[in-house]
Amino acid sequence: MKIQALLFALVLIFAPSVYSQQKIVILNTGKQDTRIDLSKPTVYLSFERYDGDNFIWLRLHNNSRWTISFRTDDDFYGLVSDSSTWSAGRDAFGLLDGTKIKPKYMVERLPEQMPMDNQGCVSSKSWLPSGRSVVFEIPRKGFETFNKLRIPFTYEWETEGYEPEHRVTFEGWELPKVEQ
Secondary structure, three states, rough: OHHHHHHHHHHHHHHHHHHHHHHHHHHHHHOOEEEEEOOOOOEEEEEEEOOOOEEEEEEEEOOOOOOHHHHHEOOOOOHEEEEEEOOOOOEEEEEEEOEEEOOOOOEEEOOOOOEEEEEEOEEEEEEOOOEEEEEEEEOOOOOOOOEEEEEEEEEEOOOHHHHHEEOOOEEHOOOOOOOO
């Protein structure tokens, strides 16, 4: 009887460990990956085009299975947004694919660490649903090889200010060279 009780206690002790190891294996196989395109990061920026000598156009991609939010100069309603229910159960307006936005961003100028930013005093929270992307422009002047643009964002289940900071970055060396 004591041996049966001891065996039962051991099963209770080790069962959660075995279960959690099985769960980790499932997640590492990619069957439940958070990315839509497994060859790309969950959230990333890509170069779109040069607009003369004045601007650089970039595209912000949400390659995750969740909606993300970030700060913008404008609030987007009507033609540039639609209402949908997201993974975390939130029901809100999300930006349409390809919408032109004015995100809040910061450019770190290396090696001086002198920031150039588009932070302003007033902003809105904009939502980018899973699988969508938006475009924006930044001034070309001053965004050189050693600069890094960053846009902070949160996932749909997070509360602003109380979670770890996520940010998507784009560095000056990623720009295509222009033949002159």
